[in-house]
Amino acid sequence: MSEILAFHGVQKQYPDRPVIRFPDWRLAAGNHGLVLGPSGCGKSTLLALAGGLLTPERGTIDLNGETISGLTEGERDRRRARLVGLVFQTLHLVSALSIANNLALAQYTAGQPIDRQRIRHLLAAMGLESMTNRMPETLSQGQAQRIAIARALVTRPKLILADEPTSALDDASAKRTASLLLEQAGTCGASLLIATHDHRLRGIFPTVLELEPEPA
Amino acid sequence: MNIWRLTLAYLARNALGTALQVALLALGVATITVLLLLGQQLDDRGRSETRGIDLVVGANGSPLQIILSSVFHVDAPTGNIGDRDVDWLREHPLVAGTIPLSMGDSYQGFRIIGTEHSLVEHYAAELREGELWEGNHQVTIGAEVAAATGLAVGDTFHGVHGIASGDGPVRGELHDDHDYEVAGILERRGRVVDRLILGSVESVWHVHGHLHESDANHDHDHGHGHDEAADDDGKTREITALLISYRSPLAAVTLPRMVNSRPGLQAASPAQETSRLIGLLGVGLDALRLFGGVLLGAAVLGLFVGLYTALRQRRHDMMLLRAMGAPKRVLVGQVLLEALLISLLGALLGLALGHLAMELLADGFAQARQMALTGRLLLIEELYLLLGVLGIGLVAALIPAWQAYRIPVANALTKR
Known part of the structure; x- marks a missing residue:
């Protein structure tokens, strides 16, 4: 089975901070993974590296069989637009656009034709069809989070990266969100990689990568 | 959905601010348009009415x-x-x-x-x-x-x-x-x-x-x-x-x-007296021109501040766009497009207002009627004015556009 993501000898350093060394690991296409660890251990950095938002100082990162760590920013932008769906910690939606247009915006930035039918179907499948034409500020936190998940899926990515999607939620909501992510990723054949300190998710994922706390 | 619709959504979202920026530009452009029309016609009348009379x-x-x-x-x-x-x-x-x-x-x-x-x-x-x-x-x-x-x-x-x-x-x-x-x-x-x-x-x-x-x-x-x-x-x-x-x-x-x-x-001598007259009027016209220039300057400053503030408010949106794979030129293009749209609206509205004002002036004052003045003419200078306003609109957008270009994509995941 081919790999969607592979880290090999990856090191990342921020100015005036100790080097973060990531263990070598791979995620098979279609498999889901969980990155666990306390705050500050480099979980978000790992996701940013996987999505090509950052490049490592050392080592290589392969995305969908191609080494992206040596590419230019523009080239990484294109790979990310085509292959990766992102669910952010803060669920940021563009407040000037309706829900449907927020999803359309993701299709636009991915360089895909705007597919209104796909947007409608996806929102319907997630039980969100009533929100199609609403503006983001009229949504509750939980609704906004589900819209953010829909947006990550609308471009049919091969890899979904989610940063702390459940840590602010109660047990029931966390479980529901995690299953929604898994279910939708499965529907579109994408791999799901979640970075979290939320141990409630541990049992659900077959691949778990535990990062060590930052060395003092 | 594209950069146009996104920009229009932003402008509509901030309708009041957009309207203010457009109105300021329009006032400046209208003042200058009236002066162009008036100056051109006075000059023209002076020249054509005195031609052939020594x-x-x-x-x-x-x-x-x-x-x-x-x-x-x-x-x-x-x-x-x-x-x-x-x-x-x-x-x-x-x-x-x-x-x-x-x-x-x-x-x-x-x-x-x-x-x-x-x-x-x-x-x-x-x-x-x-x-x-x-x-x-x-x-x-x-x-x-x-x-x-x-x-x-x-x-x-x-x-x-x-x-x-x-x-x-x-x-x-x-x-x-x-x-x-x-x-x-x-x-x-x-x-x-x-x-x-x-x-x-x-x-x-x-x-x-x-x-x-x-x-x-x-x-x-x-x-x-x-x-x-x-x-x-x-x-x-x-x-x-x-x-x-x-x-x-x-x-x-x-x-x-x-x-x-x-x-x-x-x-x-018609030539001498006309140039004397236009010289006398010229002082007034110059003062008005300065006024128009100041208005336009204030409008451009307003445009700059508006874009700058908008950019700060949309910093997260911009990071989001980058994280979703939009290249930097889309962000820069969006800022420039916004500036161009506001400038274009302001300039067009200003030109229309200028012509309307000139027409009202020509119609409302017997002296202007007697000189056969009108607002119903187009000057090539108006095209230059339009292009000039678009140009300074772009200049006002340069710093915000540069900031948009430099927005880091890496902290998009965690930025609050």
Whole structure:
């Protein structure tokens, strides 16, 4: 089975901070993974590296069989637009656009034709069809989070990266969100990689990568 | 969904701020547009109305007043000149051609000018209907006169003693013993001739020959030109002014001096007086231009602040766009497009407002009507103004665009 993501000898350093060394690991296409660890251990950095938002100082990162760590920013932008769906910690939606247009915006930035039918179907499948034409500020936190998940899926990515999607939620909501992510990723054949300190998710994922706390 | 729709959504979202930015730009552009239109037309009128006239000779008085009254037909004449002086000028070897002007009456605010057919040739005016006047009872009227009074070929009317000098029709004595008949109507020329009623010099004498017998002491407040009118026996005939073209450039040096040395005569050079007038107006126009510039400067500053603030508010949106794979040029393009759209809206609205204001100005003031000013013309300078506004709009967007370019994509995941 081919790999969607592979880290090999990856090191990342921020100015005036100790080097973060990531263990070598791979995620098979279609498999889901969980990155666990306390705050500050480099979980978000790992996701940013996987999505090509950052490049490592050392080592290589392969995305969908191609080494992206040596590419230019523009080239990484294109790979990310085509292959990766992102669910952010803060669920940021563009407040000037309706829900449907927020999803359309993701299709636009991915360089895909705007597919209104796909947007409608996806929102319907997630039980969100009533929100199609609403503006983001009229949504509750939980609704906004589900819209953010829909947006990550609308471009049919091969890899979904989610940063702390459940840590602010109660047990029931966390479980529901995690299953929604898994279910939708499965529907579109994408791999799901979640970075979290939320141990409630541990049992659900077959691949778990535990990062060590930052060395003092 | 694309960069256009995103930009429009942002503009609509901030409708109040957008409207303010557009309105500020529009005010600046409108001010400058009015000045362009006004300056161009004054310049144009000055040039076209004085073309072919080298010198105007009138009665003693201000040369500027002579030009205004006899060339632009806006001011009252200075008085009359006698036929001996007229004959002297007509036969002078330095003079190539003359056109006499005799005025004193009007009809519904339009001046009745006693002259010769050569004045029609001078204006290069074509007949739209009918013919040029013949004899003492016929007149040929300008297009504007016909439109405003409803006079048609064959209609008759009575003149009123006194002429309009800018403040609308006068209420003078009605010359109801002298009928004028409309012989023809001239094509519209966009010049003062559109607002004139042209007849023979004799017809004007004819009207006033009777008048002065019966009423030697009538009211002269309107500055009409018949105060020293003809002897009743008709031996001394007077006109208001004589338009002169030179036979040689040499005449410009000597003739005005010779004219001024004769008692009661004043020579006025249309070119000199017009440039003097425009020079006087120029101070006012410059002040207004400065005002327009300041308005535009404030508008551009407003645009810059608006874009800058918007960018700060949308920093997260921009990171999000980058994280979703939008290249930097989309972010930069969005900022520039926003600036261009606001500038374009402001400039177009400003141009439209400027034309509207000019049209209202031209319509609302008798002086402007008399100069045949209009808001219904387009200047190539307006295109430059439009492009200029778009240009400074882009300049105002440069710093915000640079900031958009530099927004880091890496912290998009965790930024709160």
